[in-house]
Amino acid sequence: MRVGTPGFVPERLIEARAARRILSKKxxxxxxxxxxxxxxxxxxxTSAPDADALAELAAHLxxxxxxxxxxxxNSDRPLFYRTLASTLxxxxxxxxxxxxxxxEISSIVEHYVDFPEVDIPDVLHGASYKQLRDExxxxxxxDLRTHWSVGDGPCIDMMPLLERVGCIVGSIEMGTSKLDGLCSWAQGGNRPHILLSTDxxxxxxxxxxxxxxxxxxILHRHVSEEELKKDLKEIERQAFRFASAFLMPATTYSYEVKSASLASLLSLKERWRVSVKAQIRRLSDLDIIPADHATSLYKLxxxxxxxxxxxxxxxxxISEPTVLANxxxxxxxxxxxxxxxxxxxxxxMKAGxxxxxxxxxxxxxxxxxxVIGLKLRETVTDRTTGEASTILPFPSRK
Structure with missing residues (x-):
């Protein structure tokens, strides 16, 4: 029989240890x-900490x-992140x-405040991500640009758009440049949460x-943990293709490319607010430049x-999310x-x-x-004589 604090949740200890970057149980x-x-x-x-040990854990974590x-x-959907072999x-x-x-924070806040309604259409209509072609x-x-009234030009800022369509967004310093973003639908699949790195x-x-x-x-809402592990590379490629297509529409961006040079792409960056490196990839994906030209641009x-x-x-x-703070x-x-x-x-968790x-x-x-509003009584009782005294206003200095 498990002894110790009743109701202790072991997963919470694992979570707190991870949050404080304590790698091992030892x-x-x-x-x-x-x-x-x-x-x-x-x-x-198999066991739980007693009251004193629980207090020690709380203090140190x-x-x-x-x-x-x-x-x-926890979510019943997988967490989407770009796993790197070199990432600790x-x-x-x-x-x-x-x-x-x-x-957890958004779940608590949502008890008091109505968040923006989730406006993410079912674009797959029951199909699997495995059936998706690049086109x-x-x-x-x-279609989503049209649905969200983004237009055909540059998307000026993704942050307010994410929150407008119902995403809950957080941003933190990850402590490493090898981690970018993370996405997961909340328990029950009713709202996506996105965590972005500031590093x-x-x-x-x-x-x-x-x-x-x-x-x-949008594309991987119903992907299972097993599918994510098996097809991570393809799932990541699809997400990047979507991001490129959303930020640089083929119907408009590609027609503004006068020459595939770094100087030209730098000029386009000023208008489209997308990195030169991402533009090289986009031009290659759209077959506007051949693979060897893209390689030459990457080297330069x-x-x-x-x-x-x-x-x-x-x-x-860099804009920050506002929904939770507001x-x-x-x-x-x-x-x-x-x-x-x-x-x-x-x-x-702590305030910070x-x-x-x-x-x-x-x-x-x-x-x-x-600040609790206080005011002086008009009369007070002398604690020694029991007689009432009147409070005289103190005259202001001239």
Missing amino acids: ALATLISVNPSTVTRWEDG HVRREFFLRPVA VKDLNYQESQMHWLQ DIEQIAS KMSFPRRQMDAAHELGHA YSAKGWSREEPLDKNWP ALQLIVDSAVRSKSDLLSVEFT DIENLTALPPGWFSRNAE
């Missing part, structure tokens, strides 16, 4: 001065005790834990990452040092919940975690503390 055991086998039993569910008693805000396991686990926390993806991107970010890269994750939400691109930073990358400010501000401003209530009753994920300014939860 490292956590050392941190809280217990045997590694004890942490193993906690995480596999910077969460409230209640964190370990709530179910994981702890970075991938960290990114996954932050997605779960984003989903199908091009048409889907074009070494430029506006054109943010545009492509956002469109890429939107592609997953690398020789110029543009792999580290392209010209014009800093021309546009919703929390509305809850507080409307006196539905105070900031202290939110932290002590609703949320179980919530601020990071929701794009609230650092320290938001500690600012503008509630």
Whole structure:
């Protein structure tokens, strides 16, 4: 029989350890001065920490005790991320834990605030992603531009578009440039959540990452975990093809390409706000330039040092998501919940975690503390004589 704190959820300990980038059970055991086998039993569910151990875990992992008693805000859909062989396991686990926390935060906030209605049409009509041809993806991107009234020109900013069509978006520093974005539909498949990286970010890269994750939400909504593992390369290619088609429509962008040179593409970048590298790929995908020409452009691109930073990358400010931040501000401003209530009753992670994920300014939860209005009584009673005295107003200095 399992002993310890009733209701302890083992998955929450695994999640918190990942969120704090504690790679091993042994490292956590050392941190809280217990045997590694004890942490193993906690995480596999064969035992649970007692009250004192739970308090130690909460203190060292910077969460409230209640964190370990709530179910994981897990999705029944896979998480779409670009797995790289060189990416550390702890970075991938960290990114996954932050997605779960984003989903948990949005679930809590949605109890109080109506989010924008999800406006993501079923473009596959029951078909599988395996049946998609490149021309199908091009048409889907074009149809969605029409559906969302984006027009045929440049998409000025993907961030407000994502939130307008009902996506919940968070952005955090991943701690590595090898992780870009992450997408997952919430439990029940009623709303997509997208988590974007801010590491070494430029506006054109943010545009492509956002469109890429939107592609997953649209094309791969019903993909299973097994299919994702088996067909990851093709699924990623489809998402990138969608993003390119959405940001650079074949019916308009391609006709503005006067010459396939880096100088020409740099000029187009200023208008279309898409990186030169992505444009080279787009021209190759549309068979506007042959493969050997694309290879030559990539080599020249690398020789110029543009792999580290392209010209014009800093021309546009990077927009942040606003829906969750505005919703929390509305809850507080409307006196539905105070900031202290939110932290002590609703949320179980620390204030900084919530601020990071929701794009609230650092320290938001500690600012503008509630001030209780007080005023002096007109009469007071002398505690020694019991007689009433009148309070005289103090004259102001001239």
